[in-house]
Structures are given as structure tokens and as C-alpha cells.
Amino acid sequence: MVSVTIKQVAERAGVSVATASRALSGGRGVRKANREAVLRAAEELDYKPNAVAAALRSRTTRTIGMVVPLISNPFFSTLVEEVEREAELGDRCLLLATSHYDPEAEARRLRTLLDRQVDALVVIPCHQERSREAFEAAARRVPAVQLDLSVDGTTASWVGVDxxxxxxxxxxxxxxxxxxxxxxxxxxxxxxxxxxxxxxxxxxxxxxxxxxxxxxxxxxxxxxxxxxxxxxxxxxxxxxxxxxxxxxxxxxxxxxxxxxxxxxxxxxxxxxxxxxxxxxxxxxxxxxxxxxPQDRLAAEALRTVIGMLEGGAEPNRRVAVVPELxxxxxxxx
Amino acid sequence: MVSVTIKQVAERAGVSVATASRALSGGRGVRKANREAVLRAAEELDYKPNAVAAALRSRTTRTIGMVVPLISNPFFSTLVEEVEREAELGDRCLLLATSHYDPEAEARRLRTLLDRQVDALVVIPCHQERSREAFEAAARRVPAVQLDLSVDGTTASWVGVDxxxxxxxxxxxxxxxxxxxxxxxxxxxxxxxxxxxxxxxxxxxxxxxxxxxxxxxxxxxxxxxxxxxxxxxxxxxxxxxxxxxxxxxxxxxxxxxxxxxxxxxxxxxxxxxxxxxxxxxxxxxxxxxxxxPQDRLAAEALRTVIGMLEGGAEPNRRVAVVPELxxxxxxxx
DNA sequence: TCCCTTCTTGTAAACGATTACCGAGATCTA
DNA sequence: TAGATCTCGGTAATCGTTTACAAGAAGGGA
Incomplete structure (x- = not known):
């Protein structure tokens, strides 16, 4: 399965790969004629950018990692759904993992997600004490937020219901x-x-x-x-x-x-x-x-980590959404 | 957030990066003393391999893409959970996306997952006719299986209940x-x-x-x-x-x-x-x-795509699991 | 002892993008 | 018109691994 690369697009458009890359991502600093040539060439060749390569160089995967105790619990699955929806709005993907209420499994899954260079983490911690260490370690590496449940004795970000x-x-x-x-x-x-x-x-x-x-x-x-x-x-x-x-x-x-x-x-x-x-x-x-209000919880959680990611928002944000009767x-x- | 790279591990162990890489992945063809030195160095430096870089070079992400109509539907969420569990057993991760029963959204999500170089796809198609084209296009690029529902007029792989x-x-x-x-x-x-x-x-x-x-x-x-x-x-x-x-x-x-x-x-x-x-x-x-039997369905679905991936199993496998009363x-x- | 495998190892080339840097024109200013 | 500024584009480095290749070392059989 050979894929079209940006090099071939650049060649066909008669420009360098650098120009092709610029034209394809934003298009700033590229003359209109060239930009159009690149976009046309991409279209004609059915070019699909390789997100892995982009991630390696740009050091951002546009991926959110999420760890939940169980997906099939309807409350959690709704949260997963809303986080996914919210992530997609920001053109991000969701890498999902389950802890099965086992703090050790949870710690392993967090490490795996970090190895995969997720940009941020949304975690429903499975244990109020034994989840703490792994969560805090993860939170030191990337923006992370606890959703719904919160571990004891941490000041790390949390979004949940009041x-x-x-x-x-x-x-x-x-x-x-x-x-x-x-x-x-x-x-x-x-x-x-x-x-x-x-x-x-x-x-x-x-x-x-x-x-x-x-x-x-x-x-x-x-x-x-x-x-x-x-x-x-x-x-x-x-x-x-x-x-x-x-x-x-x-x-x-x-x-x-x-x-x-x-x-x-x-x-x-x-x-x-x-x-x-x-x-x-x-x-x-x-x-x-x-x-x-799962949709609001998910939106707040994502907003929290994205804010830390982009704006450098305060890392210790605790949001208690007031629920309705x-x-x-x-x-x- | 500077990370430890394999280069530093190699340096500390007194070998080349190639040897370090070999020692870390399987360790075949590396003298015992060197392998141990590498593993020790990795341990001491708390080395975490960058999965993105590995994916780029090895052209395999160890990631399964899954597209479902809705996560919060309890039947689907159980399938997601079981697919994730099964994927984890093979040391793979799950990239999850939702179509919200919209074939166009489904097609977009499939493309996104392919851009991200997932190794295989598990799809619950949302529409029996309008899901077909995008699913078949995706299935031409990577091993793909339909789960539960099946689109009309395709011979592509499917796993579901009888x-x-x-x-x-x-x-x-x-x-x-x-x-x-x-x-x-x-x-x-x-x-x-x-x-x-x-x-x-x-x-x-x-x-x-x-x-x-x-x-x-x-x-x-x-x-x-x-x-x-x-x-x-x-x-x-x-x-x-x-x-x-x-x-x-x-x-x-x-x-x-x-x-x-x-x-x-x-x-x-x-x-x-x-x-x-x-x-x-x-x-x-x-x-x-x-x-x-959602667990069996998920296991079969994953086995189907992994078989295509590794063993080059037949690409058109239709498995109907007989359910129990x-x-x-x-x-x- | 010599030749032929078999192991190990290092060098360097990928993988496919993004981006720092620099230089060449174009445009503007005085 | 000279100099300053801006825009645009190319060259090449880089991200951190894996892996093809070649070569040296070691072992084995005749």
C-alpha cells in the first residue's frame, strides 16, 4: 500500500516540499498561484498527510488520551461519548483505555498513552487513594484533568458535578x-x-x-x-x-x-x-x-486541558458544575 | 519536557543506537552482556520509547481504529469495551470515533483514522447502504471488519451474531x-x-x-x-x-x-x-x-483483522456467532 | 590451518512530515 | 536611487526510532 507523500505533491506542483507543507497547513507565506498549484496537485494525487510523521516533527499528536474504569457503565460511556464529540470539534482524536477498576492497570494505561505522546489526558480515576501517584506523575508530563471522581489529597485539575x-x-x-x-x-x-x-x-x-x-x-x-x-x-x-x-x-x-x-x-x-x-x-x-450534565462535564474537562495546552491556563482548576433537578x-x- | 531518547540509553550502555534498539525490542541478536547493559541503562534513565517515532519508521502504529454510531448505546459500549480489552491483550491501543448515525461523518472519521495510520479498523456501520462506499475504500487500505451490522452488497469481512x-x-x-x-x-x-x-x-x-x-x-x-x-x-x-x-x-x-x-x-x-x-x-x-455474546463478537472481530494483518488471512471472512438463550x-x- | 557459517555490531539511510535559516526579489521610504 | 523592510521559496536539519547492509569476530568442520 504505497501512499502519496508530500514530496510527490510538491514535485507535481513544481515547488519544494517546504512550500508544499506551508501551502497545505494554513497557507501563510505562500503566493496565491503556488498555493493553488499545491492544493490542486494534492487533490489530483489524492494526497493524505501522514499524521504520524507530522506528529513526530511537530511534537503534537492532536490526540487526547482518556482512561476510564469501565466503558460499559452507562454514565461513563456517556462521558466518553461527550469527550469524543468535544475532541472532534477541535479536530482531535480520542485514544481510549480502560482500567477495570485496577489502579495498577490504570497506571500502565497512563504510561502507554504517554508513550504514544497524547497531548493531554482526561482520567476518571478508579481509586481515591491508589490512583493518585500515577495520575500525578502523568499530570507532570502533559495537561491532565480528573473527570467526575477525584483522588484524595491532590490539587490537580478536576471537573465534576457539585x-x-x-x-x-x-x-x-x-x-x-x-x-x-x-x-x-x-x-x-x-x-x-x-x-x-x-x-x-x-x-x-x-x-x-x-x-x-x-x-x-x-x-x-x-x-x-x-x-x-x-x-x-x-x-x-x-x-x-x-x-x-x-x-x-x-x-x-x-x-x-x-x-x-x-x-x-x-x-x-x-x-x-x-x-x-x-x-x-x-x-x-x-x-x-x-x-x-455529562455534556457540560465533558466540555469543561476538555476545555480545561486544552486551555493548559494552548493558553497555558492555570494547571489547578477545579470546576464543580451545578446539576439540575x-x-x-x-x-x- | 525533555525526554530521554534511545541515543542517551545507547551512550550510557556503551553501544550504538542500533544495538540499543535491538536489545529493547525483543533482544534477538544481541549478546547477553550488551542486552543487560542496555536494559539497565534504560531503567536507570527511566527511558520511555517514543511510540510515534517507532510508528513512523516501522510503519505500524499498534493501534486499532474503531468507528461506532454511538458510544452511549449500552450494546455498542459493551462492544467497545470488549474490543479495547482484546486490543490491549495484543498490546495495542484503541482510537475511537463516533459517526452519530451520519454516513458522511462516518466517512470523515474513517479517513481521519487512516491518516493516523491505524493498523486495522473495526466498524459498526451506521447505514446499510450509505456506509458502503467509505467502508470499502477504507478496507482497501487496511484490514477492516464490520461488527454487528453489515452493509448491503459487500463481501468484506463481518462478525456478528446469527x-x-x-x-x-x-x-x-x-x-x-x-x-x-x-x-x-x-x-x-x-x-x-x-x-x-x-x-x-x-x-x-x-x-x-x-x-x-x-x-x-x-x-x-x-x-x-x-x-x-x-x-x-x-x-x-x-x-x-x-x-x-x-x-x-x-x-x-x-x-x-x-x-x-x-x-x-x-x-x-x-x-x-x-x-x-x-x-x-x-x-x-x-x-x-x-x-x-459481545465478548466473543469483539474477540472474533479483532482476531479477524489481526489475522489479516499478520497471517495474511483471507480478507473476506464472515463469522456468525450463534447466541445463547x-x-x-x-x-x- | 583454512574456509564457511553464524553471531554481533556499527554506520547510515530511511520513515514523511515541519520548520529554522538564509537569500533573492519586490515594495516601500526618504 | 540607495537602503530598509517585507514576502516568498528553497536547502537542509530535525523529530526518535527501526532496519538494510556490510564488516568483524567467533565457532566449526575438514
Whole structure:
């Protein structure tokens, strides 16, 4: 498979390769007649520039590296999609790698991406402590930003959602809808989001006129949602008017268990989630939730690294996007 | 950010760059003492090979390009994940691009990936006719395989699921469970999968002892599933014992509407889907479905292109993986 | 001992672009 | 018209590897 090179284009256009290169990239400092001759020759020969060669010499690959724990998680896959879309707008490509929640694999993938000379990195760190060293090492070499999750004890750039503000909106909404008592079903604070949501609930619960101190912590699974809901049902204590869930998966489990226990949602208990996963709108009843604005997160993340790349923007930028509340049937009194 | 080059490694080890290069890549044809000296020097200097330079000279980037219609679709995102995992096993990276179901965008992305000298391409073509030209052009330049969907009228490589066999299994299962009449709710045959499933149903319906000629075609959405189920309910004709759905999303809509109409599943009507999306197992009742073995599909796809790359395997390989049936509550009599 | 392999090694030429530098005209200014 | 400035284009270096080639060293068989 022999490819047309810039040399052949230059030859056909009757100019040197230097002029051809200039004409093809921007065209500044090239007389109009020559520029047109070069472009015509390129067209006629169906010239395709070799991006690898250009990258070697210009020391920039126009490639963004991204490392995520898992691609198939719908929340992450949406982030990947939006980062890719945003990258393409800047005429860049996405080199994607998975850590499978293994900090060592994550470190290896980061190194591989650096070896491939990515211009910048967008990372969803898989572990709040053990991801730190590799991420910081990578961030010393190229502009890098953490997306969604953040590792402990670093000042490196991060873009994510303001979890506290999101929980606050949900709590306010429940109170507006008439809830006088609340409970929180979430995950143990094993990652930065889980902790921020729990802290957010603790702060927000002051807005509730009645008792709001029941907090059940497990993991982010549907099964835990069911188990926790069962505990509420079996507890003997009166059910809260509203249940704030740490994410939608938990909330779906809660809905399922409450309905199995004969409790009507939202009439007896209102339920709210966090994330707005695709199925939230399809649940019965449709789930009120805090929407993570993935498109804005991705855009901000890319803007952050590109800013560091081009403008030399400040390297320690922390952006917390305030999420919006999506009110649906599960909280409609 | 100055990097250590192989030249410095060679110098420190007291050999030429050629020897250093040989020692670092495989080490064949290098005396043991020298090889060790080189490796030690590389270690001490924390040498990181520049993959771009290596790619330029060796004319191979160890990169797989992948173009998908959408990353956030859970079926596609799982395929992406598995392709990435498989690529990593062969020490390759994944350059990922999205077509957003636009054939022109798809063509542009393919060209970009080729400019970047990917070694091979895995493509989920977004349109059965209008994807053809660009895909075939790309396939003439590097090993390329279509994944899941296939464009019309090409003999190029393809790896996907045997839709007909999958539908057949589902029909056989329903008949075994006692269904004597069937209906099919699917999508108009606008892509190769939709057509193969519809054809598969028409062939398989001969296995049904009673009437099985009700076929309702719309699109692959939950809404269409609800609408079609409503048509069955309102039609006046007796309900079929089993409903075969073109995919799980439709099946979830059918479940929802039947339950809203007071029809018990599976006691009165059994329902089966196709794909085994994550939510299928969580539906009420849990949905029987035909599982797409995404890991095997991805592995086969990569094996196909790598085979063409390395072994010069036949360029027109069509692999139809037979899917397995996952029997759950929605068909348990 | 001599010839013929087989190993190792270094030199230097790729790979295909971008770009520093310089010189030749063209244009402008006084 | 001379000198300064600007525009444009070519030569050649460069990016950091891999690899073709040639040559020297070592080993083996007759």
C-alpha cells in the first residue's frame, strides 16, 4: 500500500516540499498561484498527510488520551461519548483505555498513552487513594484533568458535578412537595462522589421540618436499594415521607421493594435518585432525579486541558458544575 | 519536557543506537552482556520509547481504529469495551470515533483514522447502504471488519451474531414452554439485524403448532413496544401465547403495556426479547432473551483483522456467532 | 590451518512530515 | 536611487526510532 507523500505533491506542483507543507497547513507565506498549484496537485494525487510523521516533527499528536474504569457503565460511556464529540470539534482524536477498576492497570494505561505522546489526558480515576501517584506523575508530563471522581489529597485539575448542590436541590424539592420527614439511602463513602453526596445530605437535611436523620449506607447497587428499603419497611418506625437515594440504581431498587411491600409511590413515600440514567425515565413511576450534565462535564474537562495546552491556563482548576433537578412522577404529590 | 531518547540509553550502555534498539525490542541478536547493559541503562534513565517515532519508521502504529454510531448505546459500549480489552491483550491501543448515525461523518472519521495510520479498523456501520462506499475504500487500505451490522452488497469481512439462529432458539423455547400461537413485534427491516431477525422469525414460525403470522413492525423503541402491545390488546382477536420481540427495549415496552392492560406475564402471555441488555434481568418479570455474546463478537472481530494483518488471512471472512438463550421468568410456565 | 557459517555490531539511510535559516526579489521610504 | 523592510521559496536539519547492509569476530568442520 504505497501512499502519496508530500514530496510527490510538491514535485507535481513544481515547488519544494517546504512550500508544499506551508501551502497545505494554513497557507501563510505562500503566493496565491503556488498555493493553488499545491492544493490542486494534492487533490489530483489524492494526497493524505501522514499524521504520524507530522506528529513526530511537530511534537503534537492532536490526540487526547482518556482512561476510564469501565466503558460499559452507562454514565461513563456517556462521558466518553461527550469527550469524543468535544475532541472532534477541535479536530482531535480520542485514544481510549480502560482500567477495570485496577489502579495498577490504570497506571500502565497512563504510561502507554504517554508513550504514544497524547497531548493531554482526561482520567476518571478508579481509586481515591491508589490512583493518585500515577495520575500525578502523568499530570507532570502533559495537561491532565480528573473527570467526575477525584483522588484524595491532590490539587490537580478536576471537573465534576457539585454533588452537594444536587442533593440540596433534591431535598428542597421533596420538602416543597410536602415531605416532613426524610431518609437517605446511599453508598459507604468509598469514593469522592459517595462522600460528597452523603455530606451534602447531612447538610441539606437541616432544611427538612421533621426528622431526617435515618441514613443507610451500603453500595451503589440495586440490591442494596432493595435491602435498605426492606429495612425501612420492617423497622417498625413510621416510613419517611421522602427517600433520598445516593444514585438511581439504588433508587430503582427502593422503588421495586416499596412496590413489592404494597407502599404507593409517590402517594405514601416519595423517592428521588441521582444521575438520571437512561432507565430512570422509564421506571414505574418515572424517577425524579438529579441530572448529571455529562455534556457540560465533558466540555469543561476538555476545555480545561486544552486551555493548559494552548493558553497555558492555570494547571489547578477545579470546576464543580451545578446539576439540575429532573422532577418526575416519583415525587409528584 | 525533555525526554530521554534511545541515543542517551545507547551512550550510557556503551553501544550504538542500533544495538540499543535491538536489545529493547525483543533482544534477538544481541549478546547477553550488551542486552543487560542496555536494559539497565534504560531503567536507570527511566527511558520511555517514543511510540510515534517507532510508528513512523516501522510503519505500524499498534493501534486499532474503531468507528461506532454511538458510544452511549449500552450494546455498542459493551462492544467497545470488549474490543479495547482484546486490543490491549495484543498490546495495542484503541482510537475511537463516533459517526452519530451520519454516513458522511462516518466517512470523515474513517479517513481521519487512516491518516493516523491505524493498523486495522473495526466498524459498526451506521447505514446499510450509505456506509458502503467509505467502508470499502477504507478496507482497501487496511484490514477492516464490520461488527454487528453489515452493509448491503459487500463481501468484506463481518462478525456478528446469527440473528436467525437466535430467534429460532427463542421460538423453540416458547413452543417447549407450551405456546401454541405466536406473534412478532419488531422493527421495520432498516438495518441488517432487523431484517435478519424478521426473516428468522418467518422461518422459525413454522415450528409453532398454531397460528404465528401476526407480525407488527415499527422501530426498536420502548414506545413502539407499548403501541404494538396495545394493538394486540385492542384487536379483539385472542392474544397469542407468546410474543417474540425484535429486541429487549421493545420487549420491555410490551411487558409494561400488557401489565397495564391487566394481562399476566407469563401466565397468560409469554414474552421474549433479544440482546440481553443490562435491564432485562431487572425487569418485572425478568425478561427471557437471546444474549448477544459481545465478548466473543469483539474477540472474533479483532482476531479477524489481526489475522489479516499478520497471517495474511483471507480478507473476506464472515463469522456468525450463534447466541445463547437466557431463560427467565417472562417465559416460565 | 583454512574456509564457511553464524553471531554481533556499527554506520547510515530511511520513515514523511515541519520548520529554522538564509537569500533573492519586490515594495516601500526618504 | 540607495537602503530598509517585507514576502516568498528553497536547502537542509530535525523529530526518535527501526532496519538494510556490510564488516568483524567467533565457532566449526575438514
Amino acid at each position: 454533588n452537594g448542590a444536587g442533593i440540596l436541590r433534591l431535598v428542597d424539592h421533596l420538602v416543597e412537595q410536602g415531605a416532613r420527614s426524610l431518609a437517605y439511602i446511599g453508598s459507604e463513602p468509598t469514593d469522592s462522589s459517595a462522600r460528597a453526596r452523603l455530606d451534602g445530605y447531612r447538610r441539606a437535611s437541616a432544611r427538612c421540618p421533621g426528622p431526617a436523620d435515618r441514613v443507610l449506607l451500603g453500595d451503589f447497587s440495586l440490591e442494596w436499594g432493595r435491602a435498605a428499603a426492606r429495612r425501612l419497611l420492617d423497622g417498625g418506625a413510621p416510613l419517611p415521607d421522602g427517600v433520598v437515594c445516593g444514585n438511581d440504581t439504588i433508587a430503582l431498587g427502593v422503588l421495586r421493594e416499596l412496590s413489592a411491600g404494597g407502599v404507593r409511590v409517590p402517594a405514601e413515600v416519595m423517592v428521588g435518585g441521582f444521575d438520571d440514567i437512561p432507565f430512570a425515565a422509564l421506571a414505574e413511576p418515572a424517577l425524579t432525579t438529579v441530572r448529571q 429532573v422532577a418526575r412522577a416519583s415525587t409528584a404529590r | 440473528n436467525g439462529a437466535g430467534i429460532l432458539r427463542l421460538v423453540d423455547h416458547l413452543v417447549e414452554q407450551g405456546a401454541r400461537s405466536l406473534a412478532y413485534i419488531g422493527s421495520e427491516p432498516t438495518d441488517s439485524s432487523a431484517r435478519a431477525r424478521l426473516d428468522g422469525y418467518r422461518r422459525a414460525s413454522a415450528r409453532c403448532p398454531g397460528p404465528a403470522d401476526r407480525v407488527l413492525l415499527g422501530d426498536f423503541s420502548l414506545e413502539w413496544g407499548r403501541a404494538a402491545a396495545r394493538r394486540l390488546l385492542d384487536g379483539g382477536a385472542p392474544l397469542p401465547d407468546g410474543v417474540v420481540c425484535g429486541n429487549d427495549t421493545i420487549a420491555l415496552g410490551v411487558l409494561r403495556e400488557l401489565s397495564a392492560g391487566g394481562v399476566r406475564v407469563p401466565a397468560e402471555v409469554m414474552v421474549g426479547g433479544f440482546d440481553d441488555i443490562p435491564f432485562a434481568a431487572l425487569a418485572e418479570p425478568a425478561l427471557t432473551t437471546v444474549r448477544q 437466557v431463560a427467565r421468568a417472562s417465559t416460565a410456565r
